[in-house]
Amino acid sequence: MPSHLTRRSLLGLTGAAAAAMATGACGTAGPASGGSGIQLWVLQSDTENPVLRKRIDAFNRSSSVHVEMTTYVNDPYKQKLQVAMGSPNAPDIFFNWGGGNLAQFVDADQVRPLDSALADHPDVAQAFLPSVLAGAKLAGHQYGLPMSGMQPELLFYNKKVFAAAGAKPPTTYPELLKLVDLFRRKGITPIALAGQQGWTELIYLMYFTDRIGGPQVVADLVAKKPGAWRHPAIKAAAQHCLDLVRRGAFGSNYPSVNADNKGASMLLATGKCAMHVMGSWEYQNQVSSSPDFVHGDQLGWVAFPAVPGGKGDPADVVGVPTNYFSVADGGAHAKQAADFLVRTLASDAYVTGMIGIGEIPPVRGIKPKLAASDAADFATFCYDLVSAAPHFQLAWDQALSPSVGVAVNTNIQKLFVKQLDAAGFVAAMDRAAR
Amino acid sequence: MTVRVGAPPARPAVAAGTAARQRPPGVGWLVPAGVLFAVFGLLPIAIVAYLSLTSWNGLGSPHWAGLANWRGLAHDPEIPPGIRTTLLLTVLSWAVQTPLALLLGVWSAGPQRNRAVLSALFFLPLLLSLAAIALSWQALLDPNFGLPASLARLTHTPAANLLGDADRALYVVVAVLAWQWVPFHTLIYQGAARQIPQTLYEAAELDGAGRVRQFVSVTLPQLRHTVVASSVLMVVGSLTYFETILLLTGGGPGDATEVLPLHMYRTGFVGFDMGAASAIALLLVVVGAGLSVAIVRATGFARMDSEREGM
Numbered sequence: 001m002p003s004h005l006t007r008r009s010l011l012g013l014t015g016a017a018a019a020a021m022a023t024g025a026c027g028t029a030g031p032a033s034g035g036s037g038i039q040l041w042v043l044q045s046d047t048e049n050p051v052l053r054k055r056i057d058a059f060n061r062s063s064s065v066h067v068e069m070t071t072y073v074n075d076p077y078k079q080k081l082q083v084a085m086g087s088p089n090a091p092d093i094f095f096n097w098g099g100g101n102l103a104q105f106v107d108a109d110q111v112r113p114l115d116s117a118l119a120d121h122p123d124v125a126q127a128f129l130p131s132v133l134a135g136a137k138l139a140g141h142q143y144g145l146p147m148s149g150m151q152p153e154l155l156f157y158n159k160k161v162f163a164a165a166g167a168k169p170p171t172t173y174p175e176l177l178k179l180v181d182l183f184r185r186k187g188i189t190p191i192a193l194a195g196q197q198g199w200t201e202l203i204y205l206m207y208f209t210d211r212i213g214g215p216q217v218v219a220d221l222v223a224k225k226p227g228a229w230r231h232p233a234i235k236a237a238a239q240h241c242l243d244l245v246r247r248g249a250f251g252s253n254y255p256s257v258n259a260d261n262k263g264a265s266m267l268l269a270t271g272k273c274a275m276h277v278m279g280s281w282e283y284q285n286q287v288s289s290s291p292d293f294v295h296g297d298q299l300g301w302v303a304f305p306a307v308p309g310g311k312g313d314p315a316d317v318v319g320v321p322t323n324y325f326s327v328a329d330g331g332a333h334a335k336q337a338a339d340f341l342v343r344t345l346a347s348d349a350y351v352t353g354m355i356g357i358g359e360i361p362p363v364r365g366i367k368p369k370l371a372a373s374d375a376a377d378f379a380t381f382c383y384d385l386v387s388a389a390p391h392f393q394l395a396w397d398q399a400l401s402p403s404v405g406v407a408v409n410t411n412i413q414k415l416f417v418k419q420l421d422a423a424g425f426v427a428a429m430d431r432a433a434r
Numbered sequence: 435m436t437v438r439v440g441a442p443p444a445r446p447a448v449a450a451g452t453a454a455r456q457r458p459p460g461v462g463w464l465v466p467a468g469v470l471f472a473v474f475g476l477l478p479i480a481i482v483a484y485l486s487l488t489s490w491n492g493l494g495s496p497h498w499a500g501l502a503n504w505r506g507l508a509h510d511p512e513i514p515p516g517i518r519t520t521l522l523l524t525v526l527s528w529a530v531q532t533p534l535a536l537l538l539g540v541w542s543a544g545p546q547r548n549r550a551v552l553s554a555l556f557f558l559p560l561l562l563s564l565a566a567i568a569l570s571w572q573a574l575l576d577p578n579f580g581l582p583a584s585l586a587r588l589t590h591t592p593a594a595n596l597l598g599d600a601d602r603a604l605y606v607v608v609a610v611l612a613w614q615w616v617p618f619h620t621l622i623y624q625g626a627a628r629q630i631p632q633t634l635y636e637a638a639e640l641d642g643a644g645r646v647r648q649f650v651s652v653t654l655p656q657l658r659h660t661v662v663a664s665s666v667l668m669v670v671g672s673l674t675y676f677e678t679i680l681l682l683t684g685g686g687p688g689d690a691t692e693v694l695p696l697h698m699y700r701t702g703f704v705g706f707d708m709g710a711a712s713a714i715a716l717l718l719v720v721v722g723a724g725l726s727v728a729i730v731r732a733t734g735f736a737r738m739d740s741e742r743e744g745m
Contacts (some may be wrong), residue, residue, distance in 0.1 A: 079703050082492040104706075108493040195598070196684055253577040255687035256598030267578060402491070406705035410512065410689060417600050419688040428511060 001241040029349050037066040038333045038340065041081065043323075044071040047284075050150060051353035055344045065336045085110050090328050094335040098135035098144060098324050099399040100222065105137050105326070112329040113141040117338040127346040130319040131392045132362035134251075144324030145345045149359030150386050151279045153203050153319040153395075156286075159300045161188060161274045169275075169302045173211075173240070176305050180249040183274045189251035191244075193274035193416075194259035198409030201416045203277050204244065206318045206396055208237035211307035215316065215391040221433070222399050229430040233311075238422035240307070240413055245416055255417055262289055268434040277304065279319055283378050286359055301378065303385060317389040320398070323360050355379070362386070407432030458569045479719060485712035492706050503713040510710075512689060512697050519604065520693045526608045526614075531668055532661070537618050539623020540653055552591040553624065557617045564614070568681035571610045572597065600690040603683050607691050611678060615671070626660035627653065662733045666726045673722045694718055 007381055060066045084090050085105055096102045105111050118125045128146055136144030157169050170176040183190040194200045209217055213233025220228035257263040262285055267273040269290035288293050306314035327337045344350055354361045358375050360382050370379040397405040411428045414420040488496035488502050542553035574580050577593045586593035596606045638648045676695040685692035702711025
């Protein structure tokens with residue numbers, strides 16, 4: 001038995017090494033998809049994949065090289081991509097989040113710039129919103145094109161609960177605090193928070209930081225400037241988060257609420273909580289899990305509140321500007337892959353298809369189409385919000401390098417369960433970023 | 435099981451055999467096991483040891499970093515609480531699971547039919563996947579929509595927040611792990627208890643020993659090796675508990691249940707800092723191997739004495 005046990009534990013412990021070996025052995029070759037078509041890797045989505053599939057079929061009908069789509073779920077995808085890039089099994093076209101996520105592949109010379117393909121089709125670069133296109137622009141080169149809708153983070157609220165309390169949605173931080181006190185008096189948890197995951201809590205820190213200190217604070221974090229985490233705006237933002245926690249804004253059960261099983265969405269829809277700060281995908285979540293709640297016009301939404309006296313523009317937005325498709329360098333079909341992206345992603349058929357499934361593509365002049373869609377109110381609100389935003393900040397856990405992203409997720413959770421205070425959070429992040 | 439139940443009686447036929455028969459088996463016999471162990475045991479450890487001296491994010495080739503990862507390990511603020519949580523989890527798991535498994539195992543070793551039926555039920559968790567167990571418990575303990583919420587409605591008290599309370603979460607993890615692993619250890623004890631010769635109990639009964647005295651003076655000493663084997667499994671196993679915690683609490687609230695294996699996973703496969711993750715992995719290998727050697731040494735398990743010397 002002991003020998004069996006040792007092997008088992010060793011195998012578990014050295015899984016990393018096995019994966020390491022697989023890539024280490026073949027770290028120099030580029031994608032070798034010769035003959036087997038253009039390999040396209042994308043996250044699994046019941047709504048988005050069919051839209052893409054139609055465009056792929058259309059492309060394949062007129063092209064000698066066929067595009068082949070493979071889908072993955074979120075967390076395994078990141079690991080799979082990390083291992084596959086630079087190996088003979090690398091995809092030709094890969095889904096990514098832009099920012100630090102894409103930058104690590106660019107730094108390793110594994111991504112093909114799309115500049116020449118875009119130069120052949122000048123209208124394509126013009127079609128996208130510049131603030132969103134910028135998320136995949138590194139050192140002056142365009143390394144990716146937007147492939148999904150914009151996902152700004154908003155404050156959702158339950159209109160019925162607000163009406164019963166005679167309350168209006170908050171536009172400023174002091175108003176938010178007053179609402180917290182009001183709902184607590186009424187025995188309703190003011191804000192739903194899926195605190196088992198750090199990224200839900202990070203939304204508050206990101207918005208407060210932008211509202212208080214402006215976009216440059218985060219730009220310094222991304223650029224890894226020494227001491228960037230010690231900027232007073234970050235400490236102040238962390239303090240704002242802590243104040244909300246101490247005031248009971250999230251109740252007491254939030255650390256065991258899970259975002260993956262839509263626990264917080266249920267709390268909002270059932271009226272156990274009054275508000276929920278979440279990405280725009282919350283709307284689709286509610287449509288699928290609580291259709292009566294949405295169609296009964298009980299789901300409301302506003303932009304994240306302004307912080308009076310802050311340096312940031314209250315019109316700034318935080319979230320996921322979009323996801324991108326990029327082309328891996330060195331593959332046999334890299335040129336055709338780039339051609340596919342340029343011809344597809346800004347095309348009328350693709351954009352209309354995305355709008356049809358409730359997405360808001362980062363494309364200019366689509367407001368009339370959005371106004372005619374099923375979720376017209378919500379889609380036009382988001383489109384106007386992002387179009388008017390001077391700055392669209394990519395979520396930090398994607399914008400920062402992966403190792404700092406992990407530290408942020410851990411330390412924000414510690415902040416929200418009061419294991420760290422604002423100064424402790426700043427010190428921990430300052431250390432982690434070094 | 436490695437518990438040797440009594441030395442095999444010397445068989446005259448073997449003793450009378452040729453001299454060649456009595457020589458220890460040649461090195462050739464070791465090759466299959468040796469190769470497997472080298473490829474799946476030693477080689478990965480060697481690679482991890484090498485990676486722990488490099489800086490590598492999984493892309494391209496690793497860069498030599500010397501002892502930077504090990505120095506980083508000393509300054510990683512997650513390591514001391516991680517060690518504390520891991521040790522606490524190990525000790526608590528052992529302290530909870532051993533008595534339960536021992537008593538259940540001895541009880542279920544009895545020949546009665548109702549015991550056979552009930553033990554079949556007890557062993558059910560063994561058939562479930564670890565992920566299913568973790569997710570079921572998570573849904574069950576959800577303070578808003580799970581069992582605590584229903585109880586709270588019945589009793590008009592606030593719902594118990596078990597997984598979301600930093601002071602309680604680790605104990606909940608210990609309980610779920612016990613639910614999951616006690617059946618396995620019960621099975622080990624059941625098998626071992628059935629090996630105890632009936633004559634010992636008959637002799638004890640003649641000497642006037644009651645049931646408790648029989649358990650303490652006959653059953654427990656006879657199960658000594660089983661206790662050691664099961665303890666080694668538990669202790670070393672608890673250094674690799676990972677998937678249950680990842681799914682149940684994700685290491686939270688804060689870092690209340692962030693054990694070292696989970697921290698290693700996050701560092702390596704979320705943060706893509708393979709060098710630092712390898713350093714933690716190697717630390718776990720050393721601690722795990724050290725602990726099992728220590729347990730085996732301290733209990734005299736390695737001497738492989740029979741419990742039935744002189745019988």
